[in-house]
Amino acid sequence: MRFELTEERQMLQDGLRRMLADTVNLKEIVEGDAPWSQATWNALAEMGVIGALFTEDQGGFGGAGYDLMVVFEELGRAGAPEPLIESLIAGRLIAELGNAGQTAHVEEIIAGGTQLAFAHSEPGARFDLSRVATTARQDGKDWVLAGRKSVVVNAGAADYLVVSARTAGDIDVTDGLSLFLVPRNALDLLDYPLTGGGSAAELALQDVRLPGEALLGEAGHAFPQIELAVARGIAAQCAEALGMMERIRDLTADYLQSRTQFGQPLIKFQALAFRMADLLIEIEQVRSAAINIAGHLDADRTTREIHVSAAKELTCRVAKQVVEEAIQMHGGIGVTQEYDLGHFVQRLTMVHHRFGDALFHRARFAGLRAA
Structure with missing residues (x-):
């Protein structure tokens, strides 16, 4: 193939x-x-x-x-x-x-003139997409939102946010979720920088009143669209992580070839060469996983989500290995701001903390396979 x-x-x-x-x-x-x-x-x-x-x-x-x-x-x-x-x-x-x-x-x-953010994660949700405590109730023709959202990436720069809220059902069921298009100036947020670049915010939704036209789609039936949207986000993040791993691999290989010890480049030492070979194999597995998830985004829900969790689990696991190996083979220079590796290490480390970590997706994959 x-x-x-x-x-x-x-x-x-x-x-x-x-x-x-x-x-x-x-x-x-x-x-x-x-x-x-x-x-x-x-x-x-x-x-x-x-x-x-x-x-x-x-x-x-x-x-x-x-x-x-x-x-x-x-x-x-x-x-x-x-x-x-x-x-x-x-x-x-x-x-x-x-x-x-x-x-x-x-x-x-x-055209790039409008910035967006997706406000779905909440304190205590622990990556569970169905666990939404924020509520939206109708008041005449308006909607009134109340609750909290956490780690909303790019919220501070966004012109509009797509905000999830529960219009019916219990806190951790998939039915009853709705989406709303909310202008940023209607929200109270606390903005802060993220490790490796970018920013996020905590949102306090205190009876935020929105017109009826703010509802996206049909009320109470947004979970399938939320799950598909996050699947696209995970596919994009796995591809982004792959690019970062390849850059880290190149930086590490260049360092081992240029740095000498006992009169010869570090790459000549068998132990380091074997570790680099292991990294190359693991990064190629992430490439295969990224290709696999990219080809299954339009599959049926169960098939798609199995591949999504498999790819994210592998990407998180290999990202941790790549970061640790690169820093060890570089030594102290690998964590300095003056050297490019430090930036890529920070960004790759953050892959673990968005859309679910390796442990979460390993358990999710097992559950989907057993269903």
Whole structure:
């Protein structure tokens, strides 16, 4: 079986790699105050990269799993913290569920002029997508939201947030979940930086009143769309992690070839060469998992989610190994801000803390296989 990119995707990959190499400034990311670079974001939008996250019917030119893999692998390789995953998750929800007024935003989202965030995680949820305590009740023609959301990535810079809330049912059941498109200025949030770039916020929803038109899709039936949106986000994150692992591999190989001990490069020492070989094998397994999940995003729900959890579990596990091995083989320089490896180590470590860690997805995979 051959896993080669189509001509269009190869052109996208080559152009994106060159553009990011010219635009992304790791020193500025590490030492600057901004969570991400507006210049890089503008370059992504000008190149049309955001359009690769949406289907042709939605105004984009891609939207398939392999399109996501091409884009996010290159973002990971460059170490760019721009919030494209948020545009993917929230933007596709708006495009697929929104009314005429809401979908009118999609054109501006693809053009890069509108920033988004997805507010679903809550304190104590522990990665369980169905565990939502935030409530939404109807008051005349309006909706009133009450609750809390945690670690909402890019909330501080977002123009709109897609917020989940329970309109019926108990706290941990899939039925009764709804989605709302909320302007940021309607929310009370506490913004803070994330390790490795980007930012997140805690949201306090204290009787936030929204017009009836803020509802995305049908009330009480949003869980399948939430699960699919998060599956796309996990596929994108696995591809991004793959790009970061490959960059870390290259940095480590270059270091071992240039650093000498006892008159010869470190790579000549058999123990280190074997450890690098093990890393190469593990990273190739992550590539296979990323390809696998990209090809199953349009499968039936059970098949898709089995592959999603399998890929995320493997990616988290290998990410930990890559980080630990790279730092050990570099020594103290591997954790300094002056050296690029430190930035990639921080970003790759954060993969463990979003959309579920290895332990969570291992248990979820077992449950889905047994069902």
